[in-house]
Amino acid sequence: MRRRVILIASLTLVAVLVATFAFLAKADEPTEEDIERWTEEYMKVKDEGRELWGSPELGTNGVSCGQCHPNAANTHPETYPKFQQQLGEVVELRTMINWCIQNPLEGEHLELDSEEMIALEAYIAWERRGVELAPGKH
Numbered sequence: 001m002r003r004r005v006i007l008i009a010s011l012t013l014v015a016v017l018v019a020t021f022a023f024l025a026k027a028d029e030p031t032e033e034d035i036e037r038w039t040e041e042y043m044k045v046k047d048e049g050r051e052l053w054g055s056p057e058l059g060t061n062g063v064s065c066g067q068c069h070p071n072a073a074n075t076h077p078e079t080y081p082k083f084q085q086q087l088g089e090v091v092e093l094r095t096m097i098n099w100c101i102q103n104p105l106e107g108e109h110l111e112l113d114s115e116e117m118i119a120l121e122a123y124i125a126w127e128r129r130g131v132e133l134a135p136g137k138h
């Protein structure tokens, strides 16, 4: 009799735990509206990046990123972090973005967590979507 009570109590406990985990796992799943909103937010930031790409406002000499990298061509975000000859060490994509702002555009470097930097990265990554990651590749 006592054994049966212990067995039933144990089974009940297991059932409650399984139900709780199932509930928590489901609570983490995004809804369609979540995904729509998150995608919309991303697209907004990416479009800001595209605007900046074609504008001379990041520099001081009237040059824009798009003049040398039309549609973000030859920016290879999928290869970062990697060794960059110009800097002599392994760097992140944003470091190279700043290198181009400071050199070809003769501008002030951006703060790494600035809205503009995030927008530029979002745009560059968008143009290379689907390309396999290849960190360190030359």
Ligand code: HEC
Residues within 6 Å of the ligand: 058, 063, 064, 065, 066, 067, 068, 069, 074, 075, 076, 079, 093, 096, 097, 100, 101, 104, 105, 120
């Ligand atoms: C006058 C031409 C010119 C302009 C304008 C220019 N770049 Fe570049 N960019 C270069 C050159 C040259 C390199 C070096 C090529 C290399 O190392 O692969 C480069 C490299 C890069 C890379 C790394 C590419 C790689 O393959 O690793 C990124 C990212 C980049 N530029 C972003 C930008 C951004 C962002 C802007 C605008 C703020 C910009 N560039 C404007 C000429 C330019």
